[in-house]
Amino acid sequence: MVSQTTSAIDDISQILDNRILLVAVAACLIAQVLKLIIDTIQNGKFSVKVLTTTGGMPSAHSALVTALAAGVGEVLGWKSPEFAIATIFAIVVMYDAAGVRQAAGKQARILNQMMDELFSEDHKFNEEKLKELLGHTPVQVIAGSILGIVVSWLFLGIQQIP
Numbered sequence: 001m002v003s004q005t006t007s008a009i010d011d012i013s014q015i016l017d018n019r020i021l022l023v024a025v026a027a028c029l030i031a032q033v034l035k036l037i038i039d040t041i042q043n044g045k046f047s048v049k050v051l052t053t054t055g056g057m058p059s060a061h062s063a064l065v066t067a068l069a070a071g072v073g074e075v076l077g078w079k080s081p082e083f084a085i086a087t088i089f090a091i092v093v094m095y096d097a098a099g100v101r102q103a104a105g106k107q108a109r110i111l112n113q114m115m116d117e118l119f120s121e122d123h124k125f126n127e128e129k130l131k132e133l134l135g136h137t138p139v140q141v142i143a144g145s146i147l148g149i150v151v152s153w154l155f156l157g158i159q160q161i162p
Contacts, residue, residue, distance in 0.1 A: 019156060020071035027067035027151035031060035031144055059136040061097050062144030063151070065090035070152035090145075098141040 015021065038057050039050040050056060069086035076082050136144070 020068065020075055023071045023152050023155040024064050024068040024148075026155060027148045028060045028064040030151060031058050031063035031147055034058055034147070035060065055136055055140070057140045057143060058147050059094075059097055059140045059144030062090075062094050062136070062141045063148040065093045066145040066148030067152040068148075070149050071156055074152060074156040094141050094145065097136045098138050 032051050035056045035058065036046075036048070036050055040046050065086075069083065069090045072080070072086040073083040
């Protein structure tokens with residue numbers, strides 16, 4: 001039992017020592033805090049709900065995956081297969097955030113409008129509205145990506161300067 005506990009503690013310690021993981025999570029958290037600040041300024045009220053919804057400025061998804069890719073490049077090398085994998089992963093996530101989910105949000109908006117305009121009060125449909133803000137604008141994705149690179153450089157790049 002003691003060896004299993006020691007092993008679990010060692011595992012947790014190794015995870016917490018993973019600089020690439022930590023920089024990616026830090027970038028995501030910073031993006032979320034910035035999103036909360038920007039939303040508060042834009043709407044004039046503080047709403048923690050913005051932290052649990054998709055969309056918004058900057059894209060936390062983009063910050064996360066870009067910091068991950070930049071961290072992998074910084075630590076394992078820019079020519080490493082791991083950097084190539086992380087970069088392709090980042091591109092797919094950012095494309096999804098700006099493209100596919102944005103389109104799904106537009107479809108949700110149209111469906112909500114159709115439900116409002118076409119059906120009377122006697123309809124037997126679920127009255128719950130579809131979520132319309134699903135994705136990010138290209139500017140939000142780019143801002144998140146820049147944030148991820150900056151956070152990665154600040155956390156990892158500066159450590160390597162003699």
